[in-house]
Amino acid sequence: MLKLDLTYTNGFLGEEEISNAQSAVNALHDDLQQKRTPGADFLGWLDLASRTLQEGVADILETAKEIREKADALVVVGIGGSYLGARAAYEWVKPEYYNQLSKEQRGGPEIYFLGNHISADAVSDLLTVLKGKQVYVNVISKSGTTTEPAIGFRLIRQWLIEQYGEQETKRRIVATTDASKGALRKLATDEGYKTYVIPDDVGGRYSVLTPVGLLPLAAIGVDIEKLLQGAADAEKEFGSASLSENAAYKYAVLRNALYRKGYVTEIFAHFEPALHYFAEWWKQLYGESEGKDQKGVFPASVGYTTDLHSMGQFVQEGYRNLFETFVHIENGTHNVDVPSAQNMEDGLEYLAGKSLVWVNDKARLATQSAHAEGGVPNVLIQVPDRSEYTLGQLFYFFERACAMSGLLMGVNPFNQPGVENYKTKMFQLLGKPGYQK
Numbered sequence: 533m534l535k536l537d538l539t540y541t542n543g544f545l546g547e548e549e550i551s552n553a554q555s556a557v558n559a560l561h562d563d564l565q566q567k568r569t570p571g572a573d574f575l576g577w578l579d580l581a582s583r584t585l586q587e588g589v590a591d592i593l594e595t596a597k598e599i600r601e602k603a604d605a606l607v608v609v610g611i612g613g614s615y616l617g618a619r620a621a622y623e624w625v626k627p628e629y630y631n632q633l634s635k636e637q638r639g640g641p642e643i644y645f646l647g648n649h650i651s652a653d654a655v656s657d658l659l660t661v662l663k664g665k666q667v668y669v670n671v672i673s674k675s676g677t678t679t680e681p682a683i684g685f686r687l688i689r690q691w692l693i694e695q696y697g698e699q700e701t702k703r704r705i706v707a708t709t710d711a712s713k714g715a716l717r718k719l720a721t722d723e724g725y726k727t728y729v730i731p732d733d734v735g736g737r738y739s740v741l742t743p744v745g746l747l748p749l750a751a752i753g754v755d756i757e758k759l760l761q762g763a764a765d766a767e768k769e770f771g772s773a774s775l776s777e778n779a780a781y782k783y784a785v786l787r788n789a790l791y792r793k794g795y796v797t798e799i800f801a802h803f804e805p806a807l808h809y810f811a812e813w814w815k816q817l818y819g820e821s822e823g824k825d826q827k828g829v830f831p832a833s834v835g836y837t838t839d840l841h842s843m844g845q846f847v848q849e850g851y852r853n854l855f856e857t858f859v860h861i862e863n864g865t866h867n868v869d870v871p872s873a874q875n876m877e878d879g880l881e882y883l884a885g886k887s888l889v890w891v892n893d894k895a896r897l898a899t900q901s902a903h904a905e906g907g908v909p910n911v912l913i914q915v916p917d918r919s920e921y922t923l924g925q926l927f928y929f930f931e932r933a934c935a936m937s938g939l940l941m942g943v944n945p946f947n948q949p950g951v952e953n954y955k956t957k958m959f960q961l962l963g964k965p966g967y968q969k
């Protein structure tokens with residue numbers, strides 16, 4: 533059960549500043565449900581999880597089983613919405629050093645990501661690691677034309693052909709793309725790759741619960757049915773217009789209210805390294821959804837306590853336009869106690885026998901309190917654990933909240949026209965046919 537705690541917004545926002553938004557929320561909620569919002573063609577994510585559970589995921593599980601049995605390593609090629617959801621879920625659910633575990637411990641292939649940069653060094657390093665392994669590839673691109681994954685795929689496909697030959701390469705590639713459009717769909721048809729479809733009505737950053745996320749996650753043993761169940765239950769939990777019942781809408785209203793008061797940067801803060809890529813997923817979701825028409829809360833992220841020793845100074849005393857959103861996992865997967873060591877003069881004996889979960893939680897509480905005293909309002913979102921079910925719930929919570937937040941801000945939360953500008957200039961510099969000045 534997800535809990536929203538607004539203790540540390542006291543003094544920054546009055547309760548009425550949230551409740552006053554109820555009538556605006558009612559109207560926008562109606563628009564969402566009736567699919568009348570700007571970008572209404574991209575509302576497939578609203579009930580995606582429950583529909584997918586009804587249809588079943590047998591085909592994805594079968595492909596995933598084959599990859600689990602045959603592959604030493606799975607390379608996932610994609611960027612943005614075709615990358616971050618799977619990476620976020622992988623790092624949320626799996627152990628920190630998953631790839632370094634033995635195959636028996638992992639129970640599935642190692643996982644690597646490609647096509648999320650254009651770095652020669654990073655590509656070469658990956659190919660070095662893959663040498664001698666049985667490699668399968670899942671190439672993911674909704675448009676099928678994005679430069680980074682297209683280059684990444686070319687490289688890994690060439691490498692596969694060199695290792696296994698043309699025919700075997702075709703059996704080792706799964707393409708996840710548009711049902712009919714784009715270069716990747718055409719190539720997949722020509723080459724006879726196994727394919728999965730990204731639905732037309734689900735935009736990239738809302739696509740983690742389509743085959744975009746489901747296939748690679750199932751291949752490394754993430755329980756995708758539990759992930760979907762968490763999101764499907766969240767459809768109900770965050771499906772009401774009422775601000776007193778719907779925590780997602782309350783969070784959306786709250787960030788808009790803070791934004792209007794000059795808190796224009798939101799820092800996603802967590803205390804678990806496993807949440808690093810969840811924060812990256814969250815940044816794309818909010819950044820691309822809201823940052824347009826010269827508006828938007830700038831989404832940033834920190835991993836505490838690490839970043840308390842680098843960014844903590846700024847958050848405590850720097851320019852005051854910040855608010856923080858803490859996501860806290862109540863129960864860790866493991867517990868570790870601080871050992872007793874009488875002869876060490878590190879002043880830590882008072883913590884001997886105390887669990888790190890407890891210590892970490894005190895650090896979180898202290899940080900929330902200190903930052904609020906320093907003029908940084910902060911919100912706490914508590915979730916029970918690192919299970920797939922909880923993660924599915926949290927994905928949906930933030931998606932629902934993001935849609936409402938963008939609509940309240942008066943933007944279309946489902947497009948990203950500005951991303952094209954750098955691409956046009958890059959294509960001119962690269963001399964792409966049709967892009968000469």
Ligand SMILES: O=P(O)(O)OC[C@H]1O[C@H](O)[C@H](O)[C@@H](O)[C@@H]1O
Nearest residue numbers: 612613614673674675678736951
């Ligand atoms: O899945 P693709 O079509 O390759 O797109 C991957 C990503 O790149 C684009 O430039 C967009 O900004 C993102 O919204 C998208 O998720």
